[in-house]
Amino acid sequence: MVGGGSAGCVAAAGFARAGASVMLLEAGPGSTAMLSDARRLPIGPSSLYVDPITTRVDGVRDVVGTRGRVLGGSGAVNGAYFVRAPLADFARWPQDRWSADVVAEGFRRIETDLDLGDRPGHGTDGPMPVSRAVVAPVAEAFRRAATAAGHRDLDDLNATDAGDGVGAVPSNVAGGRRVSAAEAFLAPVAGIVEVRGEAMVARVDVVAGRVVGVSGRDAHGEFAVGADRVILAAGTVRTAALLMHSGIGPRETLRAIGVDVVVDRPGVGVGVGDHPEVAVAYRPRRVAETWRTPLEVVLEAGLVELRCYSASFDRLIEGVPPGDPVIGVAAMVAEPLGSVVPLSADPFAAPRVDHPVADADRRALVDGVALARDLLGRPEMAEVVDHVTTAPDAPLSPGAALHTVGSARMGADDDPLAVVDSSCRVLGVSGLAVVDASMFPAVPTRGPHATVIMAAHRATEMLVAEAVRSAAVRRER
Numbered sequence: 001m002v003g004g005g006s007a008g009c010v011a012a013a014g015f016a017r018a019g020a021s022v023m024l025l026e027a028g029p030g031s032t033a034m035l036s037d038a039r040r041l042p043i044g045p046s047s048l049y050v051d052p053i054t055t056r057v058d059g060v061r062d063v064v065g066t067r068g069r070v071l072g073g074s075g076a077v078n079g080a081y082f083v084r085a086p087l088a089d090f091a092r093w094p095q096d097r098w099s100a101d102v103v104a105e106g107f108r109r110i111e112t113d114l115d116l117g118d119r120p121g122h123g124t125d126g127p128m129p130v131s132r133a134v135v136a137p138v139a140e141a142f143r144r145a146a147t148a149a150g151h152r153d154l155d156d157l158n159a160t161d162a163g164d165g166v167g168a169v170p171s172n173v174a175g176g177r178r179v180s181a182a183e184a185f186l187a188p189v190a191g192i193v194e195v196r197g198e199a200m201v202a203r204v205d206v207v208a209g210r211v212v213g214v215s216g217r218d219a220h221g222e223f224a225v226g227a228d229r230v231i232l233a234a235g236t237v238r239t240a241a242l243l244m245h246s247g248i249g250p251r252e253t254l255r256a257i258g259v260d261v262v263v264d265r266p267g268v269g270v271g272v273g274d275h276p277e278v279a280v281a282y283r284p285r286r287v288a289e290t291w292r293t294p295l296e297v298v299l300e301a302g303l304v305e306l307r308c309y310s311a312s313f314d315r316l317i318e319g320v321p322p323g324d325p326v327i328g329v330a331a332m333v334a335e336p337l338g339s340v341v342p343l344s345a346d347p348f349a350a351p352r353v354d355h356p357v358a359d360a361d362r363r364a365l366v367d368g369v370a371l372a373r374d375l376l377g378r379p380e381m382a383e384v385v386d387h388v389t390t391a392p393d394a395p396l397s398p399g400a401a402l403h404t405v406g407s408a409r410m411g412a413d414d415d416p417l418a419v420v421d422s423s424c425r426v427l428g429v430s431g432l433a434v435v436d437a438s439m440f441p442a443v444p445t446r447g448p449h450a451t452v453i454m455a456a457h458r459a460t461e462m463l464v465a466e467a468v469r470s471a472a473v474r475r476e477r
């Protein structure tokens with residue numbers, strides 16, 4: 001396993017439970033201690049748990065987008081929003097293995113819903129705890145304002161037929177602790193997975209079209225590990241970079257960084273999606289003191305999601321300069337126009353993410369900003385909001401919500417941009433698979449974390465079944 005993030009922990013646990021001998025190589029610390037406070041995101045400027053990645057927005061503006069770099073990955077440092085992608089999103093996934101029924105069952109199996117487990121479609125015995133609570137004054141007021149403005153009040157954003165409306169965010173939180181995939185999936189099998197922290201993989205080693213292991217660097221120097229199967233789970237940015245530094249990617253890009261071509265796969269690193277997000281700031285009547293998670297309430301409104309942050313970012317993230325709190329407006333039906341761009345021949349150097357924002361997404365954001373301003377001005381918010389501080393004519397300056405997906409996307413054999421098949425096996429290299437947000441064939445219309453965990457769980461089942469089948473064939477021979 002390369003990468004012990006949200007998906008990597010799920011996959012490592014699945015293979016280990018099936019009896020495989022699993023080594024998990026994680027670039028960051030191999031422990032999630034200190035990261036469980038669900039009220040805060042440990043991604044500030046001095047965080048030891050992040051991989052800062054330059055993101056070029058619209059070809060001109062560079063911003064830093066951090067990714068988790070620790071066991072548990074981005075899911076160990078994120079906002080703990082755990083909203084499922086609607087089943088309609090999966091119409092764009094290969095239907096042979098990712099039909100709506102299969103996906104719905106997948107979501108059920110990964111969770112224990114601590115509030116609504118008795119409802120149809122919810123789980124009571126999956127590894128990931130899910131709960132909801134609205135305690136931040138701004139979240140309560142925002143929900144009332146949205147309902148008064150005519151939006152449906154939803155008591156379960158993860159219901160199969162939830163649709164649009166405002167509601168409490170399902171969170172992967174139990175007892176105030178953010179529960180990452182490292183705790184939920186990996187910890188129960190800790191004794192049977194060899195976890196090596198601070199071990200950064202540089203490339204996958206391929207001989208005659210078959211994977212033979214990986215090589216990289218850790219505190220002791222360079223290492224090489226033999227393996228008959230390698231699963232890449234380094235996240236959308238680093239998985240694409242790893243593929244390219246291993247000679248698997250678009251011929252021209254590989255040539256530009258001086259890497260020999262092993263397999264020409266034009267889809268690696270292109271068609272990358274995210275949710276463009278802008279912020280509408282307001283001056284609060286008093287500084288927020290009470291909240292449980294950074295996002296307790298969201299409004300799903302057609303093409304946009306309005307994200308009512310529970311407190312200002314300086315209260316949520318250590319080291320961020322003081323500022324007004326915001327309502328985030330994210331374009332959720334986003335066009336995947338982005339790319340992962342390797343900048344040098346050095347496999348350890350971070351690539352850049354290019355994030356052009358489509359005109360349609362920009363228009364959705366303009367409408368979303370108007371909606372946010374309208375809600376902030378409603379009487380239901382008057383106790384919390386003094387006035388909106390973002391100027392009405394402020395230029396739209398979107399960033400990325402850090403929901404990056406699709407740099408090694410799944411598709412049929414005849415799809416020229418497909419990188420993996422519907423079982424997540426890399427096309428053209430036996431023994432190699434991608435199990436993380438890279439393999440998403442489309443941008444989900446909700447934050448990706450719940451979908452990443454579900455997809456990793458489902459992919460692992462398929463890969464394990466395939467491994468068992470090929471072992472049986474080998475025995476028969």
Ligand SMILES: Cc1cc2nc3c(=O)[nH]c(=O)nc-3n(C[C@H](O)[C@H](O)[C@H](O)COP(=O)(O)OP(=O)(O)OC[C@H]3O[C@@H](n4cnc5c(N)ncnc54)[C@H](O)[C@@H]3O)c2cc1C
Pocket residue numbers: 002003004005006007008025026027028041043051066067068069070071072073074075077078079080081082083199200201202233234235236238239242401402403404435436437438446447448449450452
């Ligand atoms: C700050 C932040 C907040 C977010 N908030 C939310 C949210 O609230 N809700 C939501 O739905 N989504 C959220 N997301 C997105 C969500 O967390 C991610 O989509 C998801 O965790 C991605 O899972 P992954 O397994 O693909 O990658 P990751 O979880 O990022 O895991 C990749 C792992 O691979 C390791 N790695 C990378 N390169 C190498 C290498 N070369 N060798 C070895 N290891 C390597 C990394 O250190 C990391 O641990 C957020 C993301 C961020 C960054």
